[in-house]
Amino acid sequence: MYQVLTPSRSSTLALRHLNYHVRHWGPEHSDLPTLVLLHGWMDVSASYQFTVDALRQPRRIIAPDWRGFGLTTGAPVDHYVFADYLADLDLLLDHYAPGEAIDLVGHSMGGNVAMMYGGVRPERVRKLVNLEGFGLPATRPAQAPTRYAQWIDEIKQLHQGTKELKTYDSADGVARRLMKTNPRLSEDKAQWLAQHWARPNTQGQWEILGDPAHKITSAQLYRADEALAIYERITAPVLAIEASGDSLGQWWNGRYTLDEYHQRLTHVRTCSTAVVQDAGHMLHHDQPEQVAQLIEAFLDAA
Numbered sequence: 001m002y003q004v005l006t007p008s009r010s011s012t013l014a015l016r017h018l019n020y021h022v023r024h025w026g027p028e029h030s031d032l033p034t035l036v037l038l039h040g041w042m043d044v045s046a047s048y049q050f051t052v053d054a055l056r057q058p059r060r061i062i063a064p065d066w067r068g069f070g071l072t073t074g075a076p077v078d079h080y081v082f083a084d085y086l087a088d089l090d091l092l093l094d095h096y097a098p099g100e101a102i103d104l105v106g107h108s109m110g111g112n113v114a115m116m117y118g119g120v121r122p123e124r125v126r127k128l129v130n131l132e133g134f135g136l137p138a139t140r141p142a143q144a145p146t147r148y149a150q151w152i153d154e155i156k157q158l159h160q161g162t163k164e165l166k167t168y169d170s171a172d173g174v175a176r177r178l179m180k181t182n183p184r185l186s187e188d189k190a191q192w193l194a195q196h197w198a199r200p201n202t203q204g205q206w207e208i209l210g211d212p213a214h215k216i217t218s219a220q221l222y223r224a225d226e227a228l229a230i231y232e233r234i235t236a237p238v239l240a241i242e243a244s245g246d247s248l249g250q251w252w253n254g255r256y257t258l259d260e261y262h263q264r265l266t267h268v269r270t271c272s273t274a275v276v277q278d279a280g281h282m283l284h285h286d287q288p289e290q291v292a293q294l295i296e297a298f299l300d301a302a
Contacts, residue, residue: 001188001191001192002049002050002188002189002191002192004049004053004192005053006025006026006049006052006053006055007025008023008024008025008046008049008052009023009024009025010022010023010024010071011024012071013092013095013096015088015091015092015095016084016087016088016091017074017075018067018072018073018074018088019072019073019074020064020065020067020072020088020092021045021064021065021070021071021072021073022045022062022063022064022065022092022096023045023046023062023063023064023065024060024061024062024063025052025061025062025063026052026058026059026060026061027058027059027060028060029060030058030059030060032057032059032060032299033059033100033101033102033103033126033127033299034059034060034061034062034096034097034100034102034103035059035060035061035062035102035103035105035299036061036062036063036089036093036097036102036103036104036105037051037052037061037062037063037105037106037110038063038064038066038089038104038105038106038107038110038111038113038114039063039065039066039069039070039107039109039110040106040107040108040109040110040111041108041109041214042069042208042210042214043069043107043108043110043197044065044069044070044071044196044197044209045063045064045065045070046070046193046196046197047107047193047196047197047284047285048063048107048284049192050189050284050285050288051284051288051291051292051295052292053288054288054289054291054292054293055292055295055296056292056296057296057300062092062096062097064088064089064092065209066085066088066109066110067080067084067085067088068080068210068211068213068214069209069210069211069214070196070209071209077211077213078155078158078159078213078216079151079155079213079216079219080211080213080214080216081218081220082112082113082116082218082220085109085113086113086116086117086120089113089117090117090121090124093124100124101123101124101125101126101236102124102125102126103125103126103127103128103129103299104117104118104125104127104128104129104236105128105129105131105295106129106130106131106133107131107132107133107284108131108132108133108281109133110131110133111130111131111132111133111134112133112134112135113133114128114129114130114133115128115130115133115135115227115230115231115234115238116227116230118234118235118236118238119229119230119231119232119233119234120230120233122233122234122235122236123235125234125235125236126236127236127237127238127239127298127299128234128236128237128238128239129238129239129241129294129295129298129299130238130239130240130241131241131283131284131291132241132242132243132247132281132283134247134248134256134261135222135224135227135261135264136222136224136256137222137224137252137255137256138222138224138256139221139222139223139224140221141221143221144221147217147218147219147220147221148219150217151216151217151218151219154215154216154217155216158212158213158215158216163212163213163215163216164212165207165208165210165212165215166208167201167205167206167207167208168198168205168206169205169206170206171191171194171195171198171206172191172194173206174194174197174198174206174208175187175190175191175193175194176190178190178193178194178197182280182281182282182285182286184278184279184280184282184285184286185282185285185286189285193285194206196209197209224264227264228264228267231264231265231267231268232267232268232269234268234269235269236270237270237271237272237298238265238268238270238271238272239271239272239273239274239294239295239298240265240271240272240273240274241273241274241275241276241283241291241294241295242258242273242274242275242276242283243275243276243279243280243281243283243286244275244276244277244278244279245279245280245281246258247280247281248261272298274294276290276291276294277290
């Protein structure tokens, strides 16, 4: 199994009727800005372990498990709203980094949160790294009636028990699932991630640490014009890192492309891009050394 170089510590914060689990690496105090790592959809904070191990300079690092993921707990819900991640992050920073302009890294959904937060609270972010947080295809108002109907139908399906997540007989089964989803993931990393990505239930089956309600489609359309207005308010320098494997092309089949994503990035005042070679969407698993080097060079640059 993968051997951790920089062990993490855990804390739990009562926040917005939740018990928020936060993972910590490095010293409790540092002369460097606090580095905050935001994980993606159906992922957990421990996902950054390989990247943290590849960082060369010790720094204070914190990473929350988003609501409905990992070890963060609270009352059951039947859907999630994106804006809640922004409020959660703001309150987490008020507690763990009060008054500080932090360095912010987000992957996938976490990258989208980071970009939105950078424009909503620009004074709280010193530098921002977006790992494949592409946003979503633009929508039209005419799609709203169908979207609301879809949301209602999926809420019903959840309460009927038809949106449950698959369980596994063992941690090894979870690891095999991770490797099937990401063929670049080595077995030692998969076995380690499985211990943090899932846990056994009372019947001995391993359950993914993600709420099935996250599978409910958002009732709200993705408004690209709103996202761009927020991008324009980001004052922190941004580094947008993408993998050499075209995730957008695989997901959207031409409905949303890398060219369109790059065009959106022109609305950010100061933005550079980088590509991680021989990597897919989980680039921080595939090539943590490359990702760590890019992050560190960007954060440490004058």
